Amino acid sequence: MSGLSLSHEPVSGVAHGKLAMWAFLASEIMFFSGFFGAFIVLRNSNLDVFSASAAELNKWLALVNTIVLIGSSLTMALSILQLQKGNVKLFRLFMGLTILCGLIFLVVKTVEYSGKFHHVLDEHEIMHLRNGVPPNPDALLPGINPSTNVFFAFYFLMTGFHAIHVIAGLIPMVFMFVKSFTKGGYNHPVKVESLGLYWHFVDLVWIFLFPILYLIFPAH
Amino acid sequence: MASTHQHDDAHDHQKDYIKVIMWLLIFTALTVAAALDWIPASWGDYGNKLHIGIGLLIAFAKAAMVVYIFMHIKFDQKFIRLFIGIPLFLFSVMVFAFTALESFY
Numbered sequence: 001m002s003g004l005s006l007s008h009e010p011v012s013g014v015a016h017g018k019l020a021m022w023a024f025l026a027s028e029i030m031f032f033s034g035f036f037g038a039f040i041v042l043r044n045s046n047l048d049v050f051s052a053s054a055a056e057l058n059k060w061l062a063l064v065n066t067i068v069l070i071g072s073s074l075t076m077a078l079s080i081l082q083l084q085k086g087n088v089k090l091f092r093l094f095m096g097l098t099i100l101c102g103l104i105f106l107v108v109k110t111v112e113y114s115g116k117f118h119h120v121l122d123e124h125e126i127m128h129l130r131n132g133v134p135p136n137p138d139a140l141l142p143g144i145n146p147s148t149n150v151f152f153a154f155y156f157l158m159t160g161f162h163a164i165h166v167i168a169g170l171i172p173m174v175f176m177f178v179k180s181f182t183k184g185g186y187n188h189p190v191k192v193e194s195l196g197l198y199w200h201f202v203d204l205v206w207i208f209l210f211p212i213l214y215l216i217f218p219a220h
Numbered sequence: 221m222a223s224t225h226q227h228d229d230a231h232d233h234q235k236d237y238i239k240v241i242m243w244l245l246i247f248t249a250l251t252v253a254a255a256l257d258w259i260p261a262s263w264g265d266y267g268n269k270l271h272i273g274i275g276l277l278i279a280f281a282k283a284a285m286v287v288y289i290f291m292h293i294k295f296d297q298k299f300i301r302l303f304i305g306i307p308l309f310l311f312s313v314m315v316f317a318f319t320a321l322e323s324f325y
Contacts, residue, residue, distance in 0.1 A: 014297055022303040029307035033314060040318040059252070066248055074241045077290050081233060200290045207282045211275040215255035 021194040025201050032205055035161075039154045039212065046150060052128040053151035054217040056119070056144065058112060062214045065108050066206065072101030073203040080196045084189045088180060095177045095192075098199070102170045109163050116152075119143040155213055162209060165202045169195065233295075240289045244282055251278040272319055280312060 010016055043050045079094030120143060126134055129149050139145065146156040172195055180186040254274045259267035287304055288294045 012297065012299070014300060019300075022300055026303050026307045029304070029311055033307075033311050036311070037314050037318060040315065041321070044318070044321060059255070063248070063252055067245070070241065070244045070248065073286065073290050074237055077237050078234065081237075197291055200286055203290075204283050204286055207286065208279050211251055211255070211279050215251060216272045216275040 015190040017194045021197050050151045051217040068101050068104050069203050072098045076196050076199045116144040117141045247282050
Protein backbone atom coordinates (compact mmCIF):
# COMPACT_ATOMS: atom_id res chain seq x y z
CA MET A 1 0.00 0.00 0.00
CA SER A 2 1.46 3.36 -0.98
CA GLY A 3 1.07 6.20 1.52
CA LEU A 4 -0.69 8.49 -0.92
CA SER A 5 -3.80 7.30 -2.65
CA LEU A 6 -5.69 9.61 -4.97
CA SER A 7 -8.60 7.25 -5.43
CA HIS A 8 -11.92 8.14 -3.88
CA GLU A 9 -12.54 7.03 -0.37
CA PRO A 10 -16.10 5.72 -0.38
CA VAL A 11 -18.28 7.42 2.23
CA SER A 12 -19.86 4.11 3.10
CA GLY A 13 -16.51 2.51 3.87
CA VAL A 14 -17.36 -0.23 1.37
CA ALA A 15 -15.44 -0.41 -1.91
CA HIS A 16 -17.61 0.72 -4.80
CA GLY A 17 -17.07 -2.45 -6.79
CA LYS A 18 -18.25 -4.54 -3.87
CA LEU A 19 -21.30 -2.36 -3.32
CA ALA A 20 -22.19 -2.62 -7.00
CA MET A 21 -21.83 -6.39 -6.79
CA TRP A 22 -24.24 -6.48 -3.84
CA ALA A 23 -26.78 -4.43 -5.80
CA PHE A 24 -26.36 -6.77 -8.76
CA LEU A 25 -26.80 -9.82 -6.53
CA ALA A 26 -29.99 -8.34 -5.04
CA SER A 27 -31.36 -8.12 -8.59
CA GLU A 28 -30.13 -11.67 -9.25
CA ILE A 29 -32.11 -12.98 -6.29
CA MET A 30 -35.22 -11.44 -7.85
CA PHE A 31 -34.35 -12.97 -11.22
CA PHE A 32 -34.22 -16.48 -9.75
CA SER A 33 -37.20 -15.80 -7.45
CA GLY A 34 -39.43 -15.60 -10.53
CA PHE A 35 -38.44 -19.11 -11.54
CA PHE A 36 -38.83 -20.51 -8.04
CA GLY A 37 -42.24 -18.90 -7.55
CA ALA A 38 -43.60 -20.12 -10.88
CA PHE A 39 -42.11 -23.56 -10.27
CA ILE A 40 -43.80 -23.95 -6.88
CA VAL A 41 -47.20 -22.79 -8.16
CA LEU A 42 -47.07 -25.12 -11.18
CA ARG A 43 -45.80 -27.95 -9.02
CA ASN A 44 -48.86 -27.68 -6.80
CA SER A 45 -51.26 -28.01 -9.71
CA ASN A 46 -49.28 -30.77 -11.52
CA LEU A 47 -48.03 -32.82 -8.59
CA ASP A 48 -48.25 -36.20 -10.36
CA VAL A 49 -46.33 -35.10 -13.44
CA PHE A 50 -43.77 -33.29 -11.29
CA SER A 51 -43.05 -36.20 -9.00
CA ALA A 52 -42.90 -38.69 -11.88
CA SER A 53 -40.47 -36.35 -13.69
CA ALA A 54 -38.31 -35.70 -10.64
CA ALA A 55 -37.95 -39.46 -10.24
CA GLU A 56 -36.11 -39.45 -13.61
CA LEU A 57 -33.41 -37.14 -12.26
CA ASN A 58 -30.14 -38.46 -10.95
CA LYS A 59 -29.96 -37.46 -7.27
CA TRP A 60 -26.44 -38.78 -6.84
CA LEU A 61 -24.91 -36.74 -9.65
CA ALA A 62 -26.63 -33.71 -8.16
CA LEU A 63 -25.18 -34.60 -4.75
CA VAL A 64 -21.68 -34.78 -6.26
CA ASN A 65 -22.27 -31.36 -7.80
CA THR A 66 -23.50 -29.98 -4.48
CA ILE A 67 -20.33 -31.11 -2.73
CA VAL A 68 -18.13 -29.81 -5.57
CA LEU A 69 -19.81 -26.39 -5.51
CA ILE A 70 -19.71 -26.08 -1.71
CA GLY A 71 -16.03 -27.01 -1.90
CA SER A 72 -15.42 -24.35 -4.52
CA SER A 73 -17.03 -21.77 -2.25
CA LEU A 74 -14.50 -22.70 0.44
CA THR A 75 -11.52 -22.50 -1.91
CA MET A 76 -12.80 -19.16 -3.23
CA ALA A 77 -13.05 -17.73 0.29
CA LEU A 78 -9.56 -19.04 1.07
CA SER A 79 -8.10 -17.56 -2.12
CA ILE A 80 -9.46 -14.13 -1.15
CA LEU A 81 -7.94 -14.51 2.29
CA GLN A 82 -4.55 -15.44 0.83
CA LEU A 83 -4.50 -12.52 -1.62
CA GLN A 84 -5.35 -10.14 1.21
CA LYS A 85 -2.43 -11.57 3.15
CA GLY A 86 -0.25 -11.10 0.06
CA ASN A 87 0.45 -14.80 -0.31
CA VAL A 88 0.33 -15.09 -4.11
CA LYS A 89 1.28 -18.76 -4.29
CA LEU A 90 -1.57 -19.89 -2.06
CA PHE A 91 -3.93 -17.47 -3.82
CA ARG A 92 -3.02 -19.17 -7.09
CA LEU A 93 -3.49 -22.63 -5.61
CA PHE A 94 -6.95 -21.89 -4.18
CA MET A 95 -8.07 -19.96 -7.26
CA GLY A 96 -6.91 -22.88 -9.42
CA LEU A 97 -8.86 -25.30 -7.23
CA THR A 98 -11.96 -23.10 -7.52
CA ILE A 99 -11.66 -23.11 -11.32
CA LEU A 100 -11.19 -26.88 -11.25
CA CYS A 101 -14.34 -27.33 -9.12
CA GLY A 102 -16.30 -25.09 -11.50
CA LEU A 103 -15.16 -27.19 -14.45
CA ILE A 104 -16.01 -30.47 -12.66
CA PHE A 105 -19.47 -29.05 -11.96
CA LEU A 106 -19.97 -28.29 -15.66
CA VAL A 107 -18.72 -31.73 -16.73
CA VAL A 108 -21.14 -33.47 -14.35
CA LYS A 109 -23.94 -31.20 -15.60
CA THR A 110 -23.07 -32.12 -19.20
CA VAL A 111 -23.19 -35.83 -18.32
CA GLU A 112 -26.59 -35.26 -16.69
CA TYR A 113 -27.97 -33.29 -19.64
CA SER A 114 -26.75 -35.69 -22.30
CA GLY A 115 -28.18 -38.61 -20.30
CA LYS A 116 -31.56 -36.87 -20.48
CA PHE A 117 -31.27 -36.03 -24.17
CA HIS A 118 -30.44 -39.65 -25.04
CA HIS A 119 -33.08 -41.17 -22.78
CA VAL A 120 -35.75 -42.81 -24.93
CA LEU A 121 -39.15 -42.65 -23.24
CA ASP A 122 -40.93 -46.01 -22.83
CA GLU A 123 -44.69 -46.53 -22.76
CA HIS A 124 -44.88 -46.14 -18.99
CA GLU A 125 -42.94 -42.86 -19.06
CA ILE A 126 -45.02 -41.46 -21.94
CA MET A 127 -48.06 -42.19 -19.81
CA HIS A 128 -46.76 -40.54 -16.64
CA LEU A 129 -44.56 -37.74 -17.97
CA ARG A 130 -46.62 -36.69 -20.99
CA ASN A 131 -50.16 -37.81 -20.11
CA GLY A 132 -50.00 -40.37 -22.91
CA VAL A 133 -48.95 -37.95 -25.65
CA PRO A 134 -46.00 -39.45 -27.55
CA PRO A 135 -43.04 -37.07 -28.05
CA ASN A 136 -42.58 -35.46 -31.44
CA PRO A 137 -40.31 -37.84 -33.44
CA ASP A 138 -38.94 -34.93 -35.50
CA ALA A 139 -37.79 -32.99 -32.41
CA LEU A 140 -34.22 -31.71 -32.39
CA LEU A 141 -33.47 -33.66 -29.21
CA PRO A 142 -35.13 -37.07 -29.20
CA GLY A 143 -35.02 -37.88 -25.48
CA ILE A 144 -36.09 -35.89 -22.43
CA ASN A 145 -35.81 -32.21 -23.31
CA PRO A 146 -37.37 -28.89 -22.24
CA SER A 147 -40.52 -29.63 -24.26
CA THR A 148 -41.13 -33.01 -22.58
CA ASN A 149 -43.35 -31.42 -19.93
CA VAL A 150 -43.60 -28.40 -17.66
CA PHE A 151 -41.29 -29.91 -15.03
CA PHE A 152 -38.48 -30.44 -17.53
CA ALA A 153 -39.03 -26.98 -19.02
CA PHE A 154 -38.26 -25.62 -15.54
CA TYR A 155 -35.50 -28.12 -14.88
CA PHE A 156 -33.57 -27.17 -18.02
CA LEU A 157 -34.28 -23.45 -17.67
CA MET A 158 -33.27 -23.20 -14.01
CA THR A 159 -30.22 -25.46 -14.14
CA GLY A 160 -29.32 -23.97 -17.53
CA PHE A 161 -29.33 -20.41 -16.20
CA HIS A 162 -27.38 -21.62 -13.20
CA ALA A 163 -24.79 -23.28 -15.46
CA ILE A 164 -24.49 -20.04 -17.46
CA HIS A 165 -23.77 -18.27 -14.15
CA VAL A 166 -21.05 -20.82 -13.41
CA ILE A 167 -19.47 -20.21 -16.82
CA ALA A 168 -19.73 -16.44 -16.35
CA GLY A 169 -17.92 -16.76 -13.01
CA LEU A 170 -15.18 -18.96 -14.45
CA ILE A 171 -14.16 -16.43 -17.14
CA PRO A 172 -12.85 -13.69 -14.77
CA MET A 173 -11.41 -16.40 -12.51
CA VAL A 174 -9.30 -17.80 -15.33
CA PHE A 175 -8.24 -14.24 -16.17
CA MET A 176 -7.13 -13.57 -12.57
CA PHE A 177 -5.42 -16.94 -12.36
CA VAL A 178 -3.47 -16.43 -15.59
CA LYS A 179 -2.68 -12.82 -14.74
CA SER A 180 -1.15 -13.88 -11.43
CA PHE A 181 1.58 -15.68 -13.39
CA THR A 182 2.58 -12.58 -15.38
CA LYS A 183 5.32 -10.18 -14.33
CA GLY A 184 2.85 -7.62 -12.97
CA GLY A 185 1.02 -10.28 -11.00
CA TYR A 186 -2.55 -9.86 -9.86
CA ASN A 187 -3.07 -7.69 -6.83
CA HIS A 188 -6.67 -6.53 -6.69
CA PRO A 189 -8.12 -8.06 -3.54
CA VAL A 190 -11.34 -6.06 -3.82
CA LYS A 191 -12.02 -7.38 -7.32
CA VAL A 192 -11.41 -10.95 -6.18
CA GLU A 193 -13.65 -10.28 -3.18
CA SER A 194 -16.47 -9.03 -5.45
CA LEU A 195 -16.08 -12.04 -7.70
CA GLY A 196 -16.13 -14.17 -4.56
CA LEU A 197 -19.50 -12.68 -3.58
CA TYR A 198 -20.83 -13.62 -7.01
CA TRP A 199 -19.42 -17.14 -6.75
CA HIS A 200 -20.98 -17.69 -3.32
CA PHE A 201 -24.27 -16.50 -4.79
CA VAL A 202 -24.00 -19.15 -7.53
CA ASP A 203 -23.48 -21.68 -4.74
CA LEU A 204 -26.49 -20.24 -2.93
CA VAL A 205 -28.76 -20.76 -5.95
CA TRP A 206 -27.64 -24.37 -6.20
CA ILE A 207 -28.33 -24.90 -2.48
CA PHE A 208 -32.00 -24.18 -3.29
CA LEU A 209 -32.12 -25.89 -6.71
CA PHE A 210 -30.82 -29.16 -5.27
CA PRO A 211 -33.69 -29.88 -2.83
CA ILE A 212 -36.39 -28.20 -4.92
CA LEU A 213 -35.68 -30.09 -8.15
CA TYR A 214 -34.18 -33.35 -6.92
CA LEU A 215 -35.27 -34.07 -3.37
CA ILE A 216 -38.62 -32.79 -2.20
CA PHE A 217 -40.86 -34.98 -4.32
CA PRO A 218 -42.72 -37.83 -2.67
CA ALA A 219 -41.55 -41.26 -3.78
CA HIS A 220 -43.58 -42.36 -6.77
CA MET B 221 -8.75 3.55 5.22
CA ALA B 222 -10.98 1.96 2.69
CA SER B 223 -8.12 0.17 1.00
CA THR B 224 -6.87 -1.45 4.16
CA HIS B 225 -10.04 -2.08 6.10
CA GLN B 226 -9.94 -5.76 5.28
CA HIS B 227 -6.81 -6.07 7.40
CA ASP B 228 -8.46 -4.46 10.40
CA ASP B 229 -10.09 -7.61 11.64
CA ALA B 230 -7.02 -9.46 12.78
CA HIS B 231 -9.29 -12.41 13.42
CA ASP B 232 -8.34 -15.20 11.07
CA HIS B 233 -11.39 -16.30 9.12
CA GLN B 234 -9.85 -19.56 8.02
CA LYS B 235 -11.21 -21.38 11.06
CA ASP B 236 -14.70 -19.99 10.44
CA TYR B 237 -14.56 -21.18 6.83
CA ILE B 238 -13.55 -24.70 7.81
CA LYS B 239 -16.30 -24.82 10.42
CA VAL B 240 -18.89 -23.64 7.90
CA ILE B 241 -17.85 -26.16 5.26
CA MET B 242 -18.18 -28.97 7.83
CA TRP B 243 -21.69 -27.83 8.69
CA LEU B 244 -22.61 -27.42 5.03
CA LEU B 245 -21.53 -31.00 4.34
CA ILE B 246 -23.41 -32.29 7.40
CA PHE B 247 -26.56 -30.43 6.31
CA THR B 248 -26.17 -31.75 2.76
CA ALA B 249 -26.02 -35.29 4.13
CA LEU B 250 -29.07 -34.53 6.31
CA THR B 251 -31.10 -33.17 3.41
CA VAL B 252 -30.34 -36.26 1.30
CA ALA B 253 -31.23 -38.51 4.24
CA ALA B 254 -34.45 -36.57 4.82
CA ALA B 255 -35.39 -37.13 1.17
CA LEU B 256 -35.33 -40.92 1.61
CA ASP B 257 -38.62 -42.70 2.01
CA TRP B 258 -38.85 -42.68 5.83
CA ILE B 259 -42.20 -40.98 6.39
CA PRO B 260 -45.00 -43.56 6.70
CA ALA B 261 -47.42 -43.37 3.76
CA SER B 262 -50.29 -43.27 6.26
CA TRP B 263 -49.32 -39.70 7.16
CA GLY B 264 -50.51 -38.74 3.69
CA ASP B 265 -50.48 -35.04 2.97
CA TYR B 266 -48.93 -34.15 6.34
CA GLY B 267 -46.00 -36.43 5.59
CA ASN B 268 -45.61 -34.71 2.24
CA LYS B 269 -45.57 -31.29 3.90
CA LEU B 270 -43.10 -32.44 6.53
CA HIS B 271 -40.87 -33.69 3.72
CA ILE B 272 -40.92 -30.33 1.92
CA GLY B 273 -40.64 -28.33 5.14
CA ILE B 274 -37.50 -30.16 6.24
CA GLY B 275 -35.93 -29.78 2.78
CA LEU B 276 -36.61 -26.05 2.70
CA LEU B 277 -35.52 -25.40 6.29
CA ILE B 278 -32.19 -27.13 5.70
CA ALA B 279 -31.72 -25.16 2.46
CA PHE B 280 -32.34 -21.88 4.30
CA ALA B 281 -29.98 -22.88 7.10
CA LYS B 282 -27.25 -23.62 4.53
CA ALA B 283 -27.96 -20.36 2.72
CA ALA B 284 -27.70 -18.42 5.98
CA MET B 285 -24.28 -19.91 6.69
CA VAL B 286 -22.97 -19.11 3.21
CA VAL B 287 -24.26 -15.54 3.40
CA TYR B 288 -23.12 -14.97 6.97
CA ILE B 289 -19.60 -16.35 6.82
CA PHE B 290 -18.50 -16.87 3.20
CA MET B 291 -20.09 -13.64 1.98
CA HIS B 292 -18.80 -11.85 5.09
CA ILE B 293 -22.13 -10.34 6.10
CA LYS B 294 -21.20 -11.07 9.69
CA PHE B 295 -17.99 -9.05 9.44
CA ASP B 296 -18.85 -6.26 6.96
CA GLN B 297 -20.66 -2.97 7.50
CA LYS B 298 -24.13 -3.52 8.84
CA PHE B 299 -25.98 -1.70 6.05
CA ILE B 300 -24.88 -4.30 3.46
CA ARG B 301 -27.21 -6.70 5.26
CA LEU B 302 -30.12 -4.85 3.67
CA PHE B 303 -28.92 -5.77 0.19
CA ILE B 304 -29.22 -9.47 0.78
CA GLY B 305 -31.54 -9.44 3.80
CA ILE B 306 -34.57 -7.88 2.14
CA PRO B 307 -34.52 -9.92 -1.11
CA LEU B 308 -33.82 -13.14 0.81
CA PHE B 309 -36.61 -12.35 3.26
CA LEU B 310 -39.07 -11.73 0.41
CA PHE B 311 -37.84 -14.88 -1.31
CA SER B 312 -38.36 -16.99 1.80
CA VAL B 313 -41.84 -15.53 2.39
CA MET B 314 -42.73 -16.34 -1.21
CA VAL B 315 -41.39 -19.88 -1.05
CA PHE B 316 -43.17 -20.71 2.20
CA ALA B 317 -46.40 -18.94 1.19
CA PHE B 318 -46.60 -20.70 -2.17
CA THR B 319 -45.74 -24.01 -0.55
CA ALA B 320 -48.48 -23.49 2.02
CA LEU B 321 -50.91 -22.74 -0.83
CA GLU B 322 -50.65 -26.41 -1.68
CA SER B 323 -53.28 -27.03 1.00
CA PHE B 324 -55.88 -25.50 -1.32
CA TYR B 325 -55.33 -27.91 -4.19
